[in-house]
């Protein structure tokens with residue numbers, strides 16, 4: 001279990017992480033999702049004791065990382081796959097970690113096999129590794145001590161499609177055995193497939209969190225019409241929140257925070273013909289994410305104005 005409680009990190013006047021609270025639970029994959037610069041890495045650095053928080057706390061099973069006697073046995077961490085010693089071979093890096101953690105020597109070869117590095121790749125210096133190979137080595141290091149908690153920052157970076165699939169299965173399997181898995185990404189689809197729970201962060205603040213099923217269920221309705229101004233007015237008059245749907249593409253789509261029946265009735269009363277009317281499902285999450293990632297969309301959104 002990872003507990004992040006009212007975590008704030010400021011750099012001068014800038015709040016990189018602003019009052020972030022969430023829990024990542026055992027047996028579940030928690031996706032930590034946010035656009036570039038949202039504060040994911042900073043939060044994770046605090047969790048693993050690399051950055052002191054300005055206020056608030058992050059603990060794993062009730063303890064701060066710094067208080068863990070043999071942290072590698074309890075928390076597997078992958079923050080920056082490129083930060084490995086370039087002059088050492090992959091096998092050397094794993095061997096040093098295996099000795100530090102007091103693990104049997106056989107774990108090194110087991111992990112090399114598990115992350116599908118060939119023996120000759122394992123004996124190559126890390127400076128000659130591709131990004132995907134570094135990522136595999138980083139995952140091997142994180143899993144070496146069979147920790148119950150995994151904290152992985154953008155672990156799919158640099159992996160090819162087969163590698164992404166492999167990693168997804170690996171994380172799923174790990175969580176299914178009871179581990180707590182927290183992984184960050186700036187790519188919604190990457191995380192949507194594997195995560196059970198989602199924590200969405202933007203500009204340092206949590207903007208949404210819950211189970212994936214809950215967040216998808218609250219997505220509302222996607223509606224398309226040639227008369228967007230007319231429908232917008234009718235929805236506003238009815239007090240129903242709505243926003244242009246960037247996720248659906250085109251300028252004729254709105255996402256409405258009401259179910260399809262309500263939206264259909266409002267359109268009928270206003271005598272507005274619809275081109276499409278359906279539950280938004282994943283589009284709602286994508287919408288929220290696009291709003292976070294594009295400042296101009298945030299400025300033009302009308303969501304909530306009518307609420």
Ligand SMILES: Nc1ncnc2c1ncn2[C@@H]1O[C@H](COP(=O)(O)OP(=O)(O)OP(=O)(O)O)[C@@H](O)[C@H]1O
Nearest residue numbers: 011016034035036037038039040041042043185186
């Ligand atoms: N040491 C620092 N000094 C000043 N600002 C910092 C420092 N570390 C991070 N920041 C700022 O904090 C904000 C959050 O950065 P962070 O790396 O946590 O984002 P992120 O969500 O991990 O983004 P990405 O998806 O691009 O990795 C950014 O604006 C970044 O420039």
